[in-house]
Amino acid sequence: MIRYSSRIVIDRPPAEVFEALIDPSRYGQWTDMVDLRFDAASPPTVGTRGRFRLAKGPIKGLLEMELVELVPSRRVVFRIDHPWLAWTATSELVPVGAGTQLTYAGEVGLRGWRRLLEPIMAGEVRNGEAGEAQRLKVVLESELGGAEAAVAST
Secondary structure, eight states: OEEEEEEESSSOOHHHHHHHHHHHHHHHHHHEEEEEESOOSSSSSSTTTEEEEEESSSSSSSSEEEEEEEEEEEEEEEEEEEEEEEEEEEEEEEEEEEEEEEEEEEEEEGGGGGGGGHHHHHHHHHHHHHHHHHHHHHHHTTTTOOHHHHHHHH
16 A cells, blocks of 8 residues: 655635635646546535546556545545556645645555555655645645735735
8 A cells, every 4th residue: 555645835725725626627737637527517525426537657547536525625535446546535624824734645555466566656656646735736826816916916
């Protein structure tokens, strides 16, 4: 089992970070996940299913996902399934001043003979997931624009 966890402070309120974490159209901005779609057109709820592909790496085809836990502005947990792996991804949000501390964590278990690759892949997975959290921070903090920028400049 590969476990990863990184913690980062994003200079945006928890509600904005949470919205980015449940908006399928945003994932391509900060992850290697592409063509992410939820089955339900309305805002996702526990039990919402979806699928995506990874733009990079050896895993090909669609990965199935399900939203298994959702606490608005606090916690998002996805379970991801593919013939090669089982993956649980957890995002914990804690208010810190005007910003949000994001703990971006998970467990990836490879299946079959691929389990032998876990020690080799562990560092790459940990670094990749930490990089995603950093890219989310950059994306969200760069959105300081519009009305907020106008207020900040006065």
